[in-house]
Amino acid sequence: xxxxxxxxxALTFTLFATAQEKFEEGKxxxxxxxATDNAEMQxxxxxxxxxxxxxxxxxxxxxxxxxxxxNPMSGDIITISDMDKKQMLLLMDNPMVGKxxxxxxxxxxxxxxxxxxxxxxxxxxxxxxxGYKCKQQLVTINQNGVKMEMELFVTDKIVPVMSQxxxxxxxxxxxxxxxxxxxxxxxxxxxxxxxxxxxxEKETVxxxxxxxxxxxGYSKIEGQ
Numbered sequence: 001x002x003x004x005x006x007x008x009x010a011l012t013f014t015l016f017a018t019a020q021e022k023f024e025e026g027k028x029x030x031x032x033x034x035a036t037d038n039a040e041m042q043x044x045x046x047x048x049x050x051x052x053x054x055x056x057x058x059x060x061x062x063x064x065x066x067x068x069x070x071n072p073m074s075g076d077i078i079t080i081s082d083m084d085k086k087q088m089l090l091l092m093d094n095p096m097v098g099k100x101x102x103x104x105x106x107x108x109x110x111x112x113x114x115x116x117x118x119x120x121x122x123x124x125x126x127x128x129x130x131g132y133k134c135k136q137q138l139v140t141i142n143q144n145g146v147k148m149e150m151e152l153f154v155t156d157k158i159v160p161v162m163s164q165x166x167x168x169x170x171x172x173x174x175x176x177x178x179x180x181x182x183x184x185x186x187x188x189x190x191x192x193x194x195x196x197x198x199x200x201e202k203e204t205v206x207x208x209x210x211x212x213x214x215x216x217g218y219s220k221i222e223g224q
Contacts, residue, residue, distance in 0.1 A: 023158045023176075028058040029199035032069075037190040056195070058161060064210040065161040080210055081161065089212045092221075101218040117142050120172045127153040129178040130200055137173075146184060153179040 032054040056069040063083035070076050076093040090102045123136030134153035141148040158176035182193045 021157070023060075023200060023202065025061045025205055026059070026200065026202040027205070028060065028158075028197055029201075030056040030058065030195055031198050032056055032193065032195045035192045035194075041189060059205045059209050060159065060161060061205045061207070061210065063159060065159075066209045067161070080212060082210065082212060083160065085212070087212055089214065091215070091218060099218040100221045101214050102221050103212065103214065118172060123151075125153075127179060129153065129155075129197060132157055132178060134178045146186060148182060148184040150183075151181045152177040 034054075054069060054071060056067055058065060058067045060066075065079075065081050065083075067079045068076070069078075075095055076091075078091040079088065080091075081088040086105060088104045090104070092100045094100065119140045121138045123138050125136040127134045127136075132155040134155045137152045137154050139148075139150040139152065141150070152173075154173070154175040154177050156175040158178075160173050161176055177195070178197045180193075180195045182195075184191050
């Protein structure tokens with residue numbers, strides 16, 4: 001009995017220690033749900049989503065990342081970022097407007113503007129997600145007259161990934177958000193987006209996935 005207990009504790013410790021290792025290359029799967037206080041819009045969301053959560057796939061390799069998501073409302077969205085080059089390529093294949101892209105370079109001036117509109121405070125709560133202990137971070141963003149509030153649970157064992165949701169945080173985000181709740185109010189309608197990592201797979205990722213070259217067939221979004 002004693003040996004079984006010691007073996008169980010040893011296995012538990014081994015799994016925990018393995019999960020706490022740095023995750024620097026591989027595939028991350030995330031689940032995302034959308035909810036609103038508008039009953040009509042909520043019904044439309046549920047109908048479009050078929051009662052299922054959106055699944056996002058993120059590939060990382062060092063300071064490079066690629067996220068892929070298929071959204072019934074906006075089509076296929078791919079975000080490729082290079083933290084060393086401070087560049088982010090957004091590719092959208094939308095049924096309504098076709099294939100569009102933006103290639104953003106975050107200059108020191110733009111980062112300064114972002115920081116002025118972003119407040120990040122470390123919270124007191126923690127969550128353990130897939131074996132990674134994550135610290136709470138509370139964020140308030142004021143952009144173009146819209147206020148967004150975000151609650152993140154972040155691990156420092158995975159490099160920060162620049163995405164549509166986190167790019168405006170600049171270098172304030174010190175790690176990877178394993179769980180995130182974003183709340184905003186647009187035109188009197190409250191919207192909540194919840195994102196959570198559901199799977200981590202260490203594997204070799206081809207460099208080609210992180211190319212910032214715009215594929216053929218894509219046109220630049222006007223005004224960008």
